[in-house]
Amino acid sequence: DAKTTQPNSMESNEEEPVHLPCNHSTISGTDYIHWYRQLPSQGPEYVIHGLTSNVNNRMASLAIAEDRKSSTLILHRATLRDAAVYYCIWMQTGANNLFFGTGTRLTVIP
Amino acid sequence: EPEVTQTPSHQVTQMGQEVILRCVPISNHLYFYWYRQILGQKVEFLVSFYNNEISEKSEIFDDQFSVERPDGSNFTLKIRSTKLEDSAMYFCASSGTRDSGRLSNQPQHFGDGTRLSIL
Secondary structure, eight states: OOOOOOOOEEETTTTTEEEEEEEEOOTTTTEEEEEEEOOOSOOOOOEESSSSEEESSOOOOEEOOSSSEEEEESSOOOGGGOOEEEEEEEEEEOSSSSSOOOOEEEEEOO | OOOEEOOSEHHHOOTTEEEEEEEEETTTOEEEEEEOOOOOOEEEEEEEEEEEEEEEEEETTTTTTEEEOOOOSSSSEEESOGGGGGGGEEEEEEEOOTTTOGGGGSEEEOOOOEEEEEE
């Protein structure tokens, strides 16, 4: 398993930005960093992924450290619907399955 | 936006019975997966499937489990003789089109799962 380390839980106020950190200190140069989230009673949902440079999409931004040992998922304006467990997953080259850890449970406070 | 659909949403089965969980992956995807999540625990990989054969499976995926793509649209997970510990949410996922390149660069799209309850 490709191990990542995330805080167990975080809180954010509604409409404020949220920065969710992840450590992946032994990642190799060709392995991708993926983020998924799981809303209550739903399946995992893809959020974003990247390799080296920062990535943006309609859901979030992904900031990857220059040494690639850590990354941060950024939700620019948290909404109540963003309350979920967020998983940072390091996908090794040649792998085609996701290894989910325990993730970060994000609580959004109205 | 295309999505992965799973049926039924909830399946209740007596221990020892066979159960088939069904999934319709996204139509142009080539790689298919099953995961499971026991209540309160992590999402666990079971099996991946490509080109009509299993490409990888976990230790959980023993001889009681099988997968099949019986036609061009469905992808099924069969548990031959269910046990109490098979009670879980089962998620199907799909990824990868013909031109999509490296799999590790492809997102997986999940269904909303089938809740399997073994009595």
